[in-house]
Amino acid sequence: METYPPIIRTIIEQLRKLPGIGTKSAERIVEFLLEMDEDELVSLADNLRNLRQNIKLCKNCFSISQHEICQVCSDTTRERRIAVVEEYRDVIAMEKAGFRGRYHVLRGKINPLEKVSVDNLTIKDLLERLEKERPDEVIIATNPTPEGETTAQYLIGLLKARNYFVSRIATGIPVGAEMEYTDPETLRKSIENRRKT
Amino acid sequence: METYPPIIRTIIEQLRKLPGIGTKSAERIVEFLLEMDEDELVSLADNLRNLRQNIKLCKNCFSISQHEICQVCSDTTRERRIAVVEEYRDVIAMEKAGFRGRYHVLRGKINPLEKVSVDNLTIKDLLERLEKERPDEVIIATNPTPEGETTAQYLIGLLKARNYFVSRIATGIPVGAEMEYTDPETLRKSIENRRKT
Numbered sequence: 001m002e003t004y005p006p007i008i009r010t011i012i013e014q015l016r017k018l019p020g021i022g023t024k025s026a027e028r029i030v031e032f033l034l035e036m037d038e039d040e041l042v043s044l045a046d047n048l049r050n051l052r053q054n055i056k057l058c059k060n061c062f063s064i065s066q067h068e069i070c071q072v073c074s075d076t077t078r079e080r081r082i083a084v085v086e087e088y089r090d091v092i093a094m095e096k097a098g099f100r101g102r103y104h105v106l107r108g109k110i111n112p113l114e115k116v117s118v119d120n121l122t123i124k125d126l127l128e129r130l131e132k133e134r135p136d137e138v139i140i141a142t143n144p145t146p147e148g149e150t151t152a153q154y155l156i157g158l159l160k161a162r163n164y165f166v167s168r169i170a171t172g173i174p175v176g177a178e179m180e181y182t183d184p185e186t187l188r189k190s191i192e193n194r195r196k197t
Numbered sequence: 198m199e200t201y202p203p204i205i206r207t208i209i210e211q212l213r214k215l216p217g218i219g220t221k222s223a224e225r226i227v228e229f230l231l232e233m234d235e236d237e238l239v240s241l242a243d244n245l246r247n248l249r250q251n252i253k254l255c256k257n258c259f260s261i262s263q264h265e266i267c268q269v270c271s272d273t274t275r276e277r278r279i280a281v282v283e284e285y286r287d288v289i290a291m292e293k294a295g296f297r298g299r300y301h302v303l304r305g306k307i308n309p310l311e312k313v314s315v316d317n318l319t320i321k322d323l324l325e326r327l328e329k330e331r332p333d334e335v336i337i338a339t340n341p342t343p344e345g346e347t348t349a350q351y352l353i354g355l356l357k358a359r360n361y362f363v364s365r366i367a368t369g370i371p372v373g374a375e376m377e378y379t380d381p382e383t384l385r386k387s388i389e390n391r392r393k394t
Contacts, residue, residue: 004289005263007244007251014241019229020222028216030248031286034261036214038249044211047204049242051227052235054204064231066202089228092201 004030060129062105062122064088078102081137084126084155086148090141101139104129109142109151118154130164137165144171144189201227257326259302259319261285275299278334281323281352283345287338298336301326306344307351315351327361334362341368341386 003009008030015026033041057063058070065071072078072091081101083094086109094103106121130138140155142148152168159166172190173182182190200206205227212223230238254260255267262268269275269288278298280291283306291300303318327335337352339345349365356363369387370379379387 003292005252005261007248007263008261011241011244011248014237014244017233017237019225021217021226025217027286027289029218031284032216033245033248034252034285040211040214041249042246044208045242045246047208047211048230048245049239051204051208051230052238055202055231064202064205066204087228088231089224092224095200 061103062107062125063091063103072102080133080135081139082130082133082135083139083141085141086143086151090143094141101137102135106142106151109145109147110154111147121151123155123158127158127162130159130162135164137167140166140168258300259304259322260288260300269299277330277332278336279327279330279332280336280338282338283340283348287340291338298334299332303339303348306339306342306348308344318348320352320355324355324359327356327359332361334364337363337365 004012011030011033012023012026015021015029016023021029054066056065056068058065058073059068060073061070063070063072067074072095079101082104083099083101084104084106085091085094086106088105091103091105104122104126106123106126108116108121110116110118110121138159140152142152142155156166156168170193171186172193173179173186179187201209208227208230209220209223212218212226213220218226251263253262253265255262255270256265257270258267260267260269264271269292276298279301280296280298281301281303282288282291283303285302288300288302301319301323303320303323305313305318307313307315307318335356337349339349339352353363353365367390368383369390370376370383376384
């Protein structure tokens, strides 16, 4: 059987390791790469090659940055609240939502099944940072998943014991969704978290 | 709003142009790239950079090849039948299915809506090649889609007029599928193409 030429086979194998890309999509992508503008392809290749040299973790909040200290941490106009999130992608999500405070990226969540414990996260750095920065509020913005919730509860205990003002982002029915199609657990949370008007 | 550092923004834009990758998946992939083994990332980048220099179209069949003439065309043990397919991916599919003849890649299908006409395909090259090679059979293996079918009918007319033995791959119920869930058009074709046992 004739299979792909070696370089194509290797690229397919490499693409398959990326999230959300299976064998079929990897094959499709390679076929596209073979047809696309060659300068574009070379530019993509060079950007991938340079990505890691160009990117660091912010020394303060562990978000991703092109400098030692990220743009948000260097921005003196930011509010004195820190949102504690699991990953860099959550920073982006909160920025898109218009949040104007700072962040602390845990770089994961407590997950005993995947052997991620408190020590693997940036919790120690968070505590040191809070000591120094003394923010007005710490918003626990981990995901409302079992692991995110476990992480949130752990952090809430830890921070309240240290007398920080701690809040947790709300869970409820997404904007634009219909109650009829909302899962019962979300609806239950939404009722539980109801606000006086 | 803090957005991605420039290099990440550029990579996301570039990944989004690949088939099957939207903004969300591009963001996921970049995040993965930031975490993955750096040597692996550099190797992927280098392979992408080298892909086009390493790959040519076979001068005979227009399949993809690391040499002037592809592995299949150079293989003297191949049967004297030529399967005419739309794209390189169809060569791979037929190889996986155990086909032992040769191929001719049209590099598209007749599609008036996208302004792909007979002249944009490798039909002229096919005719010249058939003159020389005089195969025992030409198997029209374009997809059973409207465009593939149009292309097939065009080719069948053209090749029969030149007295080639022409066949068309069968359409019918996929192996393992159930009649109950087969679309009526496929079932109709499957009945029409029934074979005496």
